[in-house]
Structure formats: structure tokens, C-alpha cells
Amino acid sequence: MHDVLQSLAGNPALLPEHIDTLIAHGDPGVLSALCDQPELTPGQLDALLAAGGREAFLRLITSGAMPRERIPGDDPQALLAAVDRPDMPGDTILRLATCQDADVRRALAQYVLHHYDWNETLTDDRLAAILALTQDPDCSVATPILWVAEDLTEDFGEPHGLHARARTEACARIALASSTGDEPLLRAMLATDGPPALTPCPHHPDPDAALYELRHAAIGNWRAPADAVEHLLDATWPALAAPAAGYWNGLSAETYHRLLALDEPGVTGRVAMNRGGAGRTDPPPLRGGGRPLAQPCPQQHRHHPDRPAGPPGRHRPRRRRPTRRHRRHAGVAGPPRPPGPRAPPRSPHLSRLGRPRPARRPRSLGGLRSHLLLPRPARYREAARRYGPPKYDALAGRSACPPDLLLAIARDPATPLGVALLVAWHDHAPAPALDACLRNHPGPDMDDAVATNPAATPDQLRQVVRSGDPHAVRTAAEHPNLPPDAIDLLLTIALTR
Helix, strand or coil: CHHHHHHHHCCCCCCHHHHHHHHHHCCHHHHHHHCCCCCCCHHHHHHHHHHHHHHHHHHHHHHCCCCHHHCCCCCHHHHHHCCCCCCCCCCHHHHHHCCCCHHHHHHHHHHHHHHCCCCCCCCHHHHHHHHHHHCCCCHHHHHHHHCCHHHHHHHHCHHHHHHHHCCCEHHHHHHHHHHCCCHHHHHHHCCCCCCCCCECECCECCHHHHHHHHHHHHHHCCCCCHHHHHHHHHHCCCCCHHHHHCCCCCCCHHHHHHHHHCCCHHHHHHHHHCHHHCCCCCCCCCHHHCCCCCCCCCCCCCCCCCCCCCCCCCCCCCCCCCCHHHHHHHCCCCCCCCCCCCCCCCCCCECCCCCECCCCCCCCCCCCCHHHHCCHHHHHHHHHHHHCHHHHHHHHCCCCCCHHHHHHHHHCCCCCHHHHHHHHHCCCCCHHHHHHHHHHCCCHHHHHHHHCCCCCCHHHHHHHHHHCCHHHHHHHHCCCCCCHHHHHHHHHHHHHC
8 A cells, every 4th residue: 555655644634644654654765755635734844854864855845845045055966956945046057067076066957958948038047057067077967958959059059059060079969969959060060080179078979979979969960961962971881870860951853862772671661750851852662573553454455455555563543534624724726606696694582484483491400411500518408419329439439529428428427438438437427427427337447547637526535445356446546536534544553454
């Protein structure tokens, strides 16, 4: 029952006495989950710090439960955990970017890379901190930021781009090769006489392997010039055939034929998936002398030997007889019009004989596609009325299915278990529909499906907890509508086993 306690510790429906019981239990995973509780008393904070130690302290800072005055200003790890808290000073991230501890700066670079939205405008302090990270003497700190070098150049301007391009560490150059948009720099990396000298670093000690990875990354950059890629490919053939086969901007047809001639599955597959090379190569022949699929079937025109064959692999389309309007638009002269004045245009409300046209009858709901003209909820109701249980699975799986229809499907005795599970998982399923699902299809699968529904009521969750299924009970322990008596029952069962 450890997983049940851990799921229960993250439930916001816990009462203070429940939190005290879980803290006294002392399990590390449970204590870590309790640190995310929105409202913790000062006594509970002290109890968590005493039982969880340093890990609980940093987790409380990250979740925001630790007050600002209890965060030490000289602890870099604590400041890193609170770097994005709104109650922290704005220069916190800049202090971390210039910290003496390289592990802190490295962790900050990874955090900035994965958590910041580069499409939004960053504050001045964050921009200054990111610029300091790109100028860090440790290449492992600057490399994660250089993977987004093009976005940084737009934010900081060309001086930052010049500084980033001046780095010669192997890992930094590889990161720049994948992200930069500077064409001269990419040409220098793809040059046959070698790019600028690479400074060895702990991450790429082998210079030959670093040079290959640098060229591989430069070819993978969609901004790389095609002529430089082809020149490098000719000079190093066939070492870089695999990355060149996936080059986006498209190479010459001769290059693609050379790549296909290698007859390597990896290279051929890249050429087949490359949108830059679409339409530049003919389909390769099948192995073993087989007939390519694009050739016409020899039995295709056996009934009409005099009929000319159409395009390869396709039947000749049926041609329609051109009308006078088609001839006029195609520039073909049709039969001459009889002499005399033209007749006045007919009214759309008169027939050819000049009689009034009868009014059109409205479409009835008995038509085959008449329900498609209705609004979407009414369309679903009409489809359920017309087709019945065979269409329940298609209707219950739609996010726009109305709640009254979900209730009708759940109450129908002909509804199978799979469709009832779709109703129980549906976000718009009302509470009576969930009751009908539990009543008509009892079992662990239905209990788990009802426990995952946000609209599950306390009585339904209480029924799921009393069912005793481990997976359903663990799912119900995370539900915010779980009643206090069900929480007491879970704690009693879990702590006594």
C-alpha cells in the first residue's frame, strides 16, 4: 500500500490531521509528495524538515510552501530552487549565473533551456543571466544555451552572435552547427579543408570523432547551403552519406542516385522520407529482378488491346462528352446557333413551359444524411435514435457528445462494457451516468474508469475505495473529491498492513 499512501499524500483534499498522520509515517516518498501540499502549518513545515532533511527543504522551496524569509540568501542550491518564485528578488538568477560553483551554473543552464519559453519576452535580469551563461568559461555550462543560439541572437543582437561564434570548444561548435543561421559560419564548418580549429574538451576528446559530429550537425541544419553540402559529400564520400540523405533543402538528382546506389537501408530510407528530395529520383528497381510497382500491369488492357495505355500504374480516366459551355471555355467552336433573336432569360420560378414551379418540400428527417444538417448535439441524438447500440461506441468516444446522450447510453441495458468505459472516461459524463455504469457493469475496470473522471462524486469514490481493487483504490486516492471518511479508511488499511 505504499503507492496508495504516496498518491494520497499529493491529494489537496487532505485535512491537517491526515497530513500529521502521514508525516509521522516517515516514508521518504510520502514526505516528498507532502511538500507539494498547498496549505501547510508552521508546525508541519518543521516536522517535514526534521523528517525529510535537505531534500524536503529544497522541495518545499520549489513548491512555494516555504516562506520567503526562511530561504537563506547565501545558499546557491536554495536560490536555484527558488529562481522562478515571484516573491524572490529579480537579480537572483543573475547571482546564480555568476556563482563560483560550476554545478550550480550547469544546473541553471539546463533549467533555462527546458523551462523558459523563448517565444515570450524575457526580463532584463534573465537576459543578462543567459548572456553570462553563454560566456561561461566552462563549455558544459554554455553548450545547453548555444543549442538555441539563433533565438538568442534575435534577443541579444549581433554582438552576442559574434561572441558565441568565437567559441572553439568541440561541444560548443557542435551546438552552434545545429542552431546557427549564419551562412559563412556554416560554410566554414562544411569546408573540405576543415573548419576552424576545435579546442579539445572533456566531452569530445577524439578530434576526428568531434569533426565528424560537427559536420553531421551542420548538414542537419536546414539553413546549410546546398552547394557546400554537396562539395563536402564529394570530398568525404561515402562517410557522410547518411546525414546527407536527410538534408532538407534538397540536393541534385545525381547525388540522390549516388545515395540510392549504395543500397544501404538507412540511406535509402532517409532519401524516401526526405521532402527535399521528393520528385528528384525515379523509384529504384526491386531486388531479385522484380517488376516495380509503377509499371502497368500486363493484364490491364487484355480486354481492349487497341486502347492506349494510360499513365504507369493508373487506368485511363473516362472522358466526358464536351457540352457547348465546355467548348466555349476551351476555345472550340460548337454547332452554329439558329438565326433570330434570342429568347429572354427564364425566371428561376418558371418551368420550361412558363408555368410556376412548385415549391420545394423541406427535407425530412427520414433522409439518409438529414441528421448532418442539424447542430452537433442534435446530430448525435438523431444518430443514436436511428442506429441504436451499434453506433454507441462512435458517439461516446466523441468529446462533443452531450451529457443527456451519455446518460441514455449508460442506462441502456444493451450497452456493452467497452462503451460504458468510454462513458465513464468522458469529461462531460454526469454523475447519474457514472452511477449507471457502476450499477450495470461492476468490476475493477469500471471502478478505475470512474475514479479517473473529474465529475465523480464522494459517494462513488467511497464505493470505489470499498471495492478493494488495488489499481482503482490508488486512482481514487488522488481524486480531489475523495471524502474524509474514505481517506480515514485508506489510512487505516495502509498503515496496518
